[in-house]
Each structure stands twice: as structure tokens, then as C-alpha cells.
Amino acid sequence: MSTPLRSVHIASLGCARNDVDSEELAARLELGGFVLVDDAEDAETVVVNTCGFVEQAKKDSIDTLLAAADLKDDGVVKSVVAVGCMAERYGVELAQSLPEADAVFGFDAYTDIADRLRSILDGEKPISHVPRDRRKLLPLTPSARPAAAAGIATPGHAPLPDGLAPQSGPPTLRRRLGRGPSASLKIASGCDRRCAFCAIPAFRGSYLSRPLDELEAEARWLVEDGVKEVFLVSENTSSYGKDLGSDHRLERLLERLSAVDGLEWIRVSYLQPAEIRPGLIDAMFGIDKVVPYFDLSFQHASKSVLRSMRRFGDPDSFLSLIGMIRSRSPHAGIRSNVIAGFPGETEADVEILRQFIIDANLDVLGVFGYSDEEGTEGADLAGHLPEEEIEERRAMLADVAIEVCEARADDRIGEDVIVLVEEADGTGRAMHQAPETDGVVTLDLPAAVGDIISARVTDSDGIDLIAEAK
Numbered sequence: 001m002s003t004p005l006r007s008v009h010i011a012s013l014g015c016a017r018n019d020v021d022s023e024e025l026a027a028r029l030e031l032g033g034f035v036l037v038d039d040a041e042d043a044e045t046v047v048v049n050t051c052g053f054v055e056q057a058k059k060d061s062i063d064t065l066l067a068a069a070d071l072k073d074d075g076v077v078k079s080v081v082a083v084g085c086m087a088e089r090y091g092v093e094l095a096q097s098l099p100e101a102d103a104v105f106g107f108d109a110y111t112d113i114a115d116r117l118r119s120i121l122d123g124e125k126p127i128s129h130v131p132r133d134r135r136k137l138l139p140l141t142p143s144a145r146p147a148a149a150a151g152i153a154t155p156g157h158a159p160l161p162d163g164l165a166p167q168s169g170p171p172t173l174r175r176r177l178g179r180g181p182s183a184s185l186k187i188a189s190g191c192d193r194r195c196a197f198c199a200i201p202a203f204r205g206s207y208l209s210r211p212l213d214e215l216e217a218e219a220r221w222l223v224e225d226g227v228k229e230v231f232l233v234s235e236n237t238s239s240y241g242k243d244l245g246s247d248h249r250l251e252r253l254l255e256r257l258s259a260v261d262g263l264e265w266i267r268v269s270y271l272q273p274a275e276i277r278p279g280l281i282d283a284m285f286g287i288d289k290v291v292p293y294f295d296l297s298f299q300h301a302s303k304s305v306l307r308s309m310r311r312f313g314d315p316d317s318f319l320s321l322i323g324m325i326r327s328r329s330p331h332a333g334i335r336s337n338v339i340a341g342f343p344g345e346t347e348a349d350v351e352i353l354r355q356f357i358i359d360a361n362l363d364v365l366g367v368f369g370y371s372d373e374e375g376t377e378g379a380d381l382a383g384h385l386p387e388e389e390i391e392e393r394r395a396m397l398a399d400v401a402i403e404v405c406e407a408r409a410d411d412r413i414g415e416d417v418i419v420l421v422e423e424a425d426g427t428g429r430a431m432h433q434a435p436e437t438d439g440v441v442t443l444d445l446p447a448a449v450g451d452i453i454s455a456r457v458t459d460s461d462g463i464d465l466i467a468e469a470k
Contacts, residue, residue: 006121008034009043010177011068013061014051016184016233016269016435018084020174021155022049025083025113027175028158032114036175040068045079045117048101052086053200055371061086062098069100079120081105083113089203091129104128108153134190134205142192142243145208154208156186171217180422181228181450182265182435187215187253188234192242193272195299196310196377197339197370200235207236209244216256219263228450229265229420230257231435237268238275251283258289264452265420267434269295273321274312285328291431292332294325301356302349305342308381315356322360331415333432335364340397341390342370344383350393357400363408364438364463365401369394409439409460417467419443421451428453430465439463 008029012022025047026036040046046068050061061084071077079102087094088106095104102120106129109116116126137152138145149157158173176183190205191198219230232253234240241248250268257266266289271280273296284290296318300306303314325332338353357365369390372379385393417430419441426443433439442464447453455467 005033005035006045006118007037007043008045008047008117009037009040010047010049011040011064012049012177013064014049014053014057014085016231017156017186017189017235018049018051019177020184020186020233021084023174023177024155024158024172025049025110026177027170027173028110028113029117030175031173032118034114034117036177041071041074041076043077044121045081046071046077047081047083047113047117049084050082050086051084052089052203054368054373058086065098065101079103079117081117081120083109085200085203087129088134089131089199091131093131095128102126106131107134107155110153110155110158131203133202135201138190138206138208140206142207143245145206145243146211149208152205154189154205156189157208157210159214170221171214174218176222176225179226181226181420182422182429183222183225183227183230184233185215185219185222185230186210186234187232187237187240191235192239193236194310194377196308196381197299197342197373199373199376202375204235207239207243209239209241209248211244212248212253212256215253216260219257219260223260223262226450228263228452229267230263231267231269233269236270236272236275238271238280251280251287254283254287254290258287263289265431266290267293269434271296273298273318276321281324281328292325292329293432293434294332294334295434296321296334296336298336299339300342300349300353301338302345302352305345305349305353308344309339309342310377315352315359318356319359322362331412331432333363333430333434333438334360335366335434335438336360336362337366337368338397339368339370340394341385343378343381343385345370345385345393350397354397354400357397357404361404361408362401363432364405366437367394367398367401405463406460409463409465412457412465413460415457416470417441417455417457417465419453419455419467421447421449421453424449439465441465441467444468 051057068080081103103126188209190207191201192207240250301315419428421428454470459466
């Protein structure tokens, strides 16, 4: 290339969807003449892919940006750039409050990210991103969105540039940043739901599915790179295909991925309970390679609180869904998250949620305290609780959840499990455990990374399991 290679480090925060976006940025930067380095200290530019979902995630993003900016004093790091959800959501406001960052770029900047970083290194001062409601970029009618999406920058939906069809490699712009046997596969972006506590649709946009052929091709590429498990991620996985037609729903995608040679496990994340169809449950249990794992977004159990959240359900319907799953597979993994302290939540609502946590007997349950998010309906609702009371409720429910989930793990002693090995010391995950969030299994002997080993659980440690290879 006529321009010198420049070094860049990408720090990825937040969810697995953000990690896939970071891998798109990595591919774009390599094509644009940058060398990716593993350590921020060795990079001329540090790109921080921020998370803008909840207050703690925002704080972590700012702390990471400040830590990277501190490296500029050492002489190697010359620029620090914020991208991702927090940058997209706040744009100019973030740039003004964080002058330590040399640039704040939204999603529209991804297509020419290499040129933008190079211009910063050449001394130019970029214009900070101006946020907009990304729901307005696509048609209201889902079926009209695929045709309209070509000119809109949507992270994770980046086809290769013309003339760059690879002899081997990913079918889309993606460069893996990890080497483990599991990889996320982003099947859609955005969300059409209007939950009162969530700002994601405004900065991620309306729901947009990726085509079946493209996803199957990317899964094959991942397998060629050593992947044994694909983790299907999106803001709302159960809606997959709503914009592509009746022949392109999640069940059909699972069938297509199951036919990929060398792929052993298919894991589905973030299912909306209100969208669970009997046919989807049949598919998840009946299609080869789909692991019995259900990530169900309950958020609460009280019917009145759920209605205020603009969600649906109650303890009976949720427990019926859990019972339906466990009647098919008693050892299936089920995890969820709930919010404590939503505006208007009464002590009776807290008791309903507490009892639901006990009755549901989930494998993993995250309990979060409510906090206002700008631009959401929840921020304007009556009945806000003091922060101290929200934290008291959260802590109490979290203690109950920990006790329940640890007891569920203890009940697995004596159970036969299949383990995907992720570390050479024999640490891995069983089918009911998702990457990073749901605990691990420690085998009694070392094994090769990527091996799939039958074992029997002999003990538990919190939600983690200890097992002997069979």
C-alpha cells in the first residue's frame, strides 16, 4: 500500500452483539491498512467500542476511554476514539463531556473508519457524531425494510466491498478477535418493541434480519476457523425473519445451520416469552445440534408492573412456559433477568417476583435495579422509588436468586453432561451454560481446547460444576 501501516487496538465492551460489531471494525481497519494489536499500550490508536445500555455499562465505557487517554502521555498512543452504542446514543454530548477522547463516531462512520482514524493521526479534528432516532431510518412495515436497508449503516450487516469476494474467508466484513471454540453469530439488529425501561431501539434502530444464505455462509467460515459452537445473538432473537417472510423464521434458520458440517452446537439467546411459539420449542428440541438452552427475557413477574413496562405475562404464564420446556427436557438450561424497583412497584409486586424466582428455579437469574434512561417512557412515570429502596429490593431479590440458582446447580450432581472444552486445563461449559454468563464446568483432567467430552457431575461450587470425564 502507498500509505504506511498504522497500529490499532480495539477494546470491546458490553454484550456479545457489540463484540461482533468490533470484529466488523477490525476487518474494516485491516482492509484500510491498519495492523491490529492485542495491547492498547502498543497501539497508535485505541478504539473503544462502548456500551450505552445501563449506568454501570456507561461508567465502564468512560473509565476505559480515560484509561486509554492516559496512555497518550507515554508517547505510543496518539489518539483515542469512542465508537459503539454510547457514542451513537450521546455523540456530541459525550465528546463535550469527555475531551480526552479525540473523536466520537456513530454507526454511520463505520464504513470509512480507517480513513477517519488516519485523518486523526494526521492532525485533523473530526466532527463529532450528532445522534438521531435510528428507528426512523427504516420503513415502519417490516417487509419493506430489506430493500431500504442498503444505504443505511447497520453494524453486523456489512457485505464485502465489490471485487473483494474472498477465495476463503468470511462472506461479510468480519475478522475474529478471539480464538476460542465458540463464536457469536449476529442474526439481526434493532428492536421493534417499546419497553418502557429500554432506550436500545432509538439508537440501534428498527428490527432488521440478516438473510439465511449469508448467515449459513458465515457459520461455515466460523467452523473453518475452529468454531464448534455458534451463539445466535440479536436484540430479540425470537423475531428473526419477521421482515423476510414466513419461510425465513428462526426455525428455518436453525435447520439451515444444523446442516453445517463441523458445527456441533447451536445456542439461541434472548427470546421474548410473549413471542415463543409451540413450533419454536419443537424446533429447538427437535433440530439436531440445537442445545437445550432457553434465554427468556422475563424482566418481572407482577402483571401490573409488566404492563407498566409495556410487556406481557404473569407468574402463571411464565411458569407454564418453563414447565413446558422442562417437560421436554428436565435438565434444560433456563436463564433470565429481572428488574427491581420499577416506578410504581409495590411491596406486593416485590413479593410476587420473589415467589416467582423461587418457583421458576432457574439456572441463572440476573437481578438489576431500575434506573431512568433518557428518552424512555419509564423516566416520566409516576411512582419513582428512592435509590436506597431500589437497592434494598434488588439486593434482597439477588440473594434469593443466588440461593435458588446454586441449589439448581447442586441438584445437577450425578447428572451426565456434555462439555465443550474452552481451556487446556479442562475448563469448559455444559449445554445449559452460555459463554461468560452462566458458569463453567471443571473437568478432572486436562483436554484439548475444542474437545467435546462426556462427563458426570460430582460437585458444584456456586453455579459452577465439577465433573469427571467418562
